Amino acid sequence: xxxxxxxxxxxxxxxxxxxxxxxxxxxxxxxxxxxxxxxxxxxxxxxxxxxxxxxxxxxxxxxxxxxxxxxxxxxxxxxxxxxxxxxxxxxxxxxxxxxxxxxxxxxxxxxxxxxxxxxxxxxxxxxxxxxxxxxxxxxxxxxxxxxxxxxxxxxxxxxxxxxxxxxxxxxxxxxxxxxxxxxxxxxxxxxxxxxxxxxxxxxxxxxxxxxxxxxxxxxxxxxxxxxxxxxxxxxxxxxxxxxxxxxxxxxxxxxxxxxxxxxxxxxxxxxxxxxxxxxxxxxxxxxxxxxxxxxxxxxxxxxxxxxxxxxxxxxxxxxxxxxxxxxxxxxxxxxxxxxxxxxxxxxxxxxxxxxxxxxxxxxxxxxxxxxxxxxxxxxxxxxxxxxxxxxxxxxxxxxxxxxxxxxxxxxxxxxxxxxxxxxxxxxxxxxxxxxxxxxxxxxxxxxxxxxxxxxxxxxxxxxxxxxxxxxxxxxxxxx
Numbered sequence: 111x112x113x114x115x116x117x118x119x120x121x122x123x124x125x126x127x128x129x130x131x132x133x134x135x136x137x138x139x140x141x142x143x144x145x146x147x148x149x150x151x152x153x154x155x156x157x158x159x160x161x162x163x164x165x166x167x168x169x170x171x172x173x174x175x176x177x178x179x180x181x182x183x184x185x186x187x188x189x190x191x192x193x194x195x196x197x198x199x200x201x202x203x204x205x206x207x208x209x210x211x212x213x214x215x216x217x218x219x220x221x222x223x224x225x226x227x228x229x230x231x232x233x234x235x236x237x238x239x240x241x242x243x244x245x246x247x248x249x250x251x252x253x254x255x256x257x258x259x260x261x262x263x264x265x266x267x268x269x270x271x272x273x274x275x276x277x278x279x280x281x282x283x284x285x286x287x288x289x290x291x292x293x294x295x296x297x298x299x300x301x302x303x304x305x306x307x308x309x310x311x312x313x314x315x316x317x318x319x320x321x322x323x324x325x326x327x328x329x330x331x332x333x334x335x336x337x338x339x340x341x342x343x344x345x346x347x348x349x350x351x352x353x354x355x356x357x358x359x360x361x362x363x364x365x366x367x368x369x370x371x372x373x374x375x376x377x378x379x380x381x382x383x384x385x386x387x388x389x390x391x392x393x394x395x396x397x398x399x400x401x402x403x404x405x406x407x408x409x410x411x412x413x414x415x416x417x418x419x420x421x422x423x424x425x426x427x428x429x430x431x432x433x434x435x436x437x438x439x440x441x442x443x444x445x446x447x448x449x450x451x452x453x454x455x456x457x458x459x460x461x462x463x464x465x466x467x468x469x470x471x472x473x474x475x476x477x478x479x480x481x482x483x484x485x486x487x488x489x490x491x492x493x494x495x496x497x498x499x500x501x502x503x504x505x506x507x508x509x510x511x512x513x514x515x516x517x518x519x520x521x522x523x524x525x526x527x528x529x530x531x532x533x534x535x536x537x538x539x540x541x542x543x544x545x546x547x548x549x550x551x552x553x554x555x556x557x558x559x560x561x562x563x564x565x566x567x568x569x570x571x572x573x574x575x576x577x578x579x580x581x582x583x584x585x586x587x588x589x
């Protein structure tokens with residue numbers, strides 16, 4: 111029986127949380143500062159994502175926002191592409207595409223989102239913990255400082271840290287607010303006298319305290335207790351999923367270095383018990399942000415941050431052992447010594463994702479710049495004009511989804527004969543606005559085929575037909 115199987119049978123780690131004592135009190139985790147190849151890569155990814163997060167609502171393309179998620183006024187701009195409520199189907203398909211991509215990549219690579227892309231992880235590990243290391247020092251120094259009686263040094267360090275924490279939380283809260291109300295509105299609020307926005311200031315301060323509480327105190331509990339992603343996506347992980355995994359076939363039985371090992375290195379023949387490469391140094395546990403021991407196997411609390419990989423590789427280098435005792439691989443690959451297998455369900459997820467990507471791409475490409483609605487005015491009847499003509503009133507609504515003004519004219523496609531009389535100004539339809547007006551369509555008696563004659567209009571801009579719209583024309587029973 112392998113160590114993993116034995117540990118699971120004994121239930122020594124699955125019946126409790128490493129962040130909670132047996133009496134229910136919080137077990138505060140002092141995380142050793144990680145360092146290594148993967149940590150450097152995560153840092154680079156985090157820098158890119160942080161730049162994108164903090165700058166996106168303030169970047170403007172052609173004078174228009176790059177990102178805007180104004181739920182209140184139903185204005186949405188994603189990567190400078192404007193969305194209207196009429197485009198809600200596209201938003202739904204985009205969300206489905208993102209969800210399926212999460213499902214696919216989680217089934218293949220485990221919770222890579224949590225360790226590399228999640229805002230909670232990036233803010234905590236790449237901002238708040240770095241500030242904490244800079245002010246209070248290493249994990250050991252932080253623990254000593256917390257255990258020390260309150261003095262001047264502790265007051266200065268703790269006070270400075272929490273002031274910076276709250277200031278950073280306030281910046282984060284205002285950044286998210288900029289996504290909702292727009293950067294121009296946020297700047298206006300900031301530059302206006304405080305008395306004009308007391309309610310908004312109170313609201314943003316409350317949200318700042320929430321962010322501060324999460325990153326200063328709640329921390330990994332957000333991932334372990336609150337976030338549903340770990341539970342939903344962990345159901346997709348199986349023995350063939352590539353994740354941060356401990357090679358128990360190589361590492362067990364683990365044993366700390368002994369005098370016999372030193373004598374053996376000196377070339378002396380010394381009888382020693384069989385042992386694996388793991389020297390039981392606990393460095394993988396010390397750097398874990400959720401306080402687990404990866405050697406116990408894949409666990410719900412593991413966010414695949416790779417800190418344990420870097421820590422273990424550093425130790426393996428020092429003891430002249432090959433790296434990769436903890437690495438990205440699957441349980442079956444470790445147990446059976448075979449390469450990762452791709453299961454049929456992975457292909458199924460990939461096919462679904464491909465279909466969604468194709469559909470969304472097609473709908474985006476074919477999405478009209480001008481959304482037009484032409485309806486016969488409700489409740490109105492036909493009007494007889496002279497001896498052989500009849501007229502109907504119509505309502506026109508046009509939504510300009512582009513960032514440029516459009517010059518529009520309405521032309522009658524069928525029947526061939528007829529006259530359109532505008533009851534108001536049609537052009538231009540300014541960018542990102544809705545234009546509503548009425549017009550009259552007059553048809554000669556000989557063009558009426560029944561009491562409900564089909565008519566077709568063309569919306570033309572600069573000689574180009576943007577869209578054709580079909581409606582009906584009400585006439586007498588026997589024209």
